[in-house]
Amino acid sequence: MGDKEKLLISESEGTGSKILTKKSTSKVPWYLATGFLLFWGLLFFAIVIPFFNRLPTARTLDDADKNVFIAERAYKNLYTLSNIGYKLTGSKENEIEAVQFLLNELEDIKETSLKDFFDMEIDLSQASGSYPYKNLLNMYQGVQNIAVKLAPKNCTSETYLLVNSHFDSKPFTPSAGDAGFMIVTMLEVLRVISTTRETFQHPIVFLFNGAEEGMMEASHGFITQHKWAPKCKAVINLEGVGGGGREVLFQSGPNHSWLLNYYKKYVKYPFATVVAEEVFQSGVIPSDSDFTQFRKYGNVPGLDIIQLTNGYIYHTIYDVIDEIPREALQNSGDNILSLVRGFANATELHDTKVFFYIIVNILIIN
Structure with missing residues (x-):
């Protein structure tokens, strides 16, 4: 041998x-x-x-009549918003200047919207409340939310899609990436949808919340107290821990697999990772997002999408607009516009609880 x-x-x-x-x-x-x-x-x-690192060409105002996301317009809004300065919750910059800027932009969008096709309602509200967070009891008073509901004329659907991001900041940061980037993306998405003769099944609520950086107070106030909250059945949460590249889908669900099917179907430049979700939900990273509030206190499933390129500028004085190219705005804008339109026509949105119940029973039977 x-x-x-x-x-x-x-x-x-x-x-x-x-x-x-x-x-x-x-x-x-x-x-x-x-x-x-x-x-x-x-x-x-x-x-x-x-x-x-590959990003699409940024569209300019020359393309404004094509009913597409215009990165140049979003960039101009980001320039104005980030130059307001440090938007700490409770400060004049956050509670007055940033709110007034957003209200002015929203009124302009409402004025140019197709009133024969859509109804648009702008609601500025304040919320006070409390909730346990980790080993603390968090109490808040008078945090502000700007919610915009866009619905097709004569729409009978009683289930809404929620799209959320925040405009407040940590101390000493202009917060261009966290999360001014996503705020101006939402503004442009709303503008495009409301000026395009393309209807959808479910009303869309765009939530511009003014208190996330503390312990996500404004999103808690909205989902537990706002008149539209009980009808919000799915959420697209938009966050930033940097800025300048592709956005990444890093949390989904819980359980509702149809959400990922829609992401795969509608997002033009998809990029997602299950590793980020596992790491984030393990508690290793000492951070959180509004997605937790919607899931925990509203039982609302959805997608959590984040800008994380150049993470070294996160919560620093270097989180400025110079770090964000127009191409990054175009990438996120194209993706979120298409995803919002897809979700707003989702048949699963009529009753997500029933849909989940059916899926669970099918799995058990099989």
């Missing part, structure tokens, strides 16, 4: 017959394992990173 092979003779029970079996004792050379790892590393740097 050779060094790398052995012939084993075994006798089967009751028959006395003998069977010769060949067993290999050879080992895989160590350098093949190194080559395997090197292959996947090269694949990551050769394909994944270039794909992540």
